[in-house]
Amino acid sequence: xxxxxxxxxTLSVQEGDSAVIKCTYSDSASNYFPWxxxxxxxxxxxxxxxxxxxxxxxxxxxxxxxxxxxxxFSLHITETQxxxxxxxxxxxxxxxxxxTFGTGTRLQVTL
Amino acid sequence: xxVVSQHPSxxxxxxxxxxxIECRSLDFQATTMFxxxxxxxxxxxxxxxxxxxxxxxxxxxxxxxxxxxNHASLTLSTLTVTSxxxxxxxxxxxxxxxxxxxxxxxxxxxxxxxxxxx
Numbered sequence: 001x002x003x004x005x006x007x008x009x010t011l012s013v014q015e016g017d018s019a020v021i022k023c024t025y026s027d028s029a030s031n032y033f034p035w036x037x038x039x040x041x042x043x044x045x046x047x048x049x050x051x052x053x054x055x056x057x058x059x060x061x062x063x064x065x066x067x068x069x070x071x072x073f074s075l076h077i078t079e080t081q082x083x084x085x086x087x088x089x090x091x092x093x094x095x096x097x098x099x100t101f102g103t104g105t106r107l108q109v110t111l
Numbered sequence: 112x113x114v115v116s117q118h119p120s121x122x123x124x125x126x127x128x129x130x131x132i133e134c135r136s137l138d139f140q141a142t143t144m145f146x147x148x149x150x151x152x153x154x155x156x157x158x159x160x161x162x163x164x165x166x167x168x169x170x171x172x173x174x175x176x177x178x179x180x181n182h183a184s185l186t187l188s189t190l191t192v193t194s195x196x197x198x199x200x201x202x203x204x205x206x207x208x209x210x211x212x213x214x215x216x217x218x219x220x221x222x223x224x225x226x227x228x229x
Contacts, residue, residue, distance in 0.1 A: 031216065032215070032216030032217075034216075034217070041202075041223075041225070042222070042223070043204060043220040043221060043222050043223050044155065044204075044220055046217070049216075049217065051215075051216070089154060089155070093216045097143075097216075098145070098157055098160060099145065099157070099206070099216075099218055100157065101147075101154045101155045101156075102154065103153075103154050104153075104154050
């Protein structure tokens with residue numbers, strides 16, 4: 001099955017700095033790559049997604065880049081704010097149409 | 112937007128009893144629903160894929176006789192944890208794929224159900 005690796009597991013940045021989280025996947029036929037933000041005890045919240053026919057997508061302070069050849073994609077958050085503190089998960093939909101999650105990154109934005 | 116409602120949001124039960132969790136798509140039809148389990152400080156792990164009108168497909172290592180899944184209609188799937196034990200205590204989250212936007216890949220998640228087995 002699909003194998004999704006995510007790094008780093010924890011990330012601490014100062015308010016206003018940028019944060020980058022990276023994921024790699026194994027199934028070259030994967031075609032959908034969402035990123036989720038999860039606060040403690042709550043459901044995952046979709047923050048941005050990208051499909052295999054696009055290399056980059058941006059939504060205000062959040063951007064995602066995809067390198068299909070290398071099978072990796074990254075989440076970029078600029079001008080971080082304390083409310084960005086949460087756990088972030090990448091995910092991949094592969095040939096079986098199942099969504100497989102990465103291991104998660106705990107982001108802490110400090111003042 | 113598409114809304115998925117999950118109930119109950121939390122439940123405490125005694126060891127050996129069964130617990131049913133419901134997942135409903137409120138404003139769309141979902142031919143496929145997915146059930147995930149999340150232990151503290153861990154990722155979401157897919158347990159099974161539920162298809163309307165057919166048997167669920169379970170992931171490797173998930174006991175189908177312990178985690179009974181029923182998807183009787185296009186808007187309702189249920190997960191029953193049978194003979195629950197403390198190690199089944201976890202956060203269970205359902206998700207659904209909209210029949211009409213299935214090709215986009217996007218999933219809509221329920222609020223999750225926190226199960227504590229004493």
